[in-house]
Amino acid sequence: MSIQTIETPQELSENISALIAIEPKFAAIYEQVGLPDLRHNAGGFEQLMRAMVGQQLSVAAAASIWKRLVDAALTTPYKIGEATDEALKAQGLSKQKLAISAP
Numbered sequence: 001m002s003i004q005t006i007e008t009p010q011e012l013s014e015n016i017s018a019l020i021a022i023e024p025k026f027a028a029i030y031e032q033v034g035l036p037d038l039r040h041n042a043g044g045f046e047q048l049m050r051a052m053v054g055q056q057l058s059v060a061a062a063a064s065i066w067k068r069l070v071d072a073a074l075t076t077p078y079k080i081g082e083a084t085d086e087a088l089k090a091q092g093l094s095k096q097k098l099a100i101s102a103p
Contacts, residue, residue, distance in 0.1 A: 012038050045077050052100050053093070065092035
């Protein structure tokens with residue numbers, strides 16, 4: 001099985017149609033919400049860190065913490081692994097998030 005990246009709204013629409021063909025229950029949802037916005041994320045470790053930072057936080061709080069991590073260049077596995085717990089806590093990460101982010 002290969003992973004396909006959806007690049008265009010047309011591809012997104014085609015894939016939604018294919019999903020509805022497999023499971024017609026999705027048709028009602030699609031009728032209500034229409035075609036969602038197509039967003040591309042960085043993927044990999046950075047996207048995993050962004051998701052972890054945002055768990056159980058308001059959007060504003062997660063954005064603030066993420067900005068501090070970016071500003072401190074703490075978004076790669078190497079930098080996270082090299083950082084002290086104190087340095088990560090100073091950026092706003094809780095003890096639970098420190099445990100999750102440890103490589």
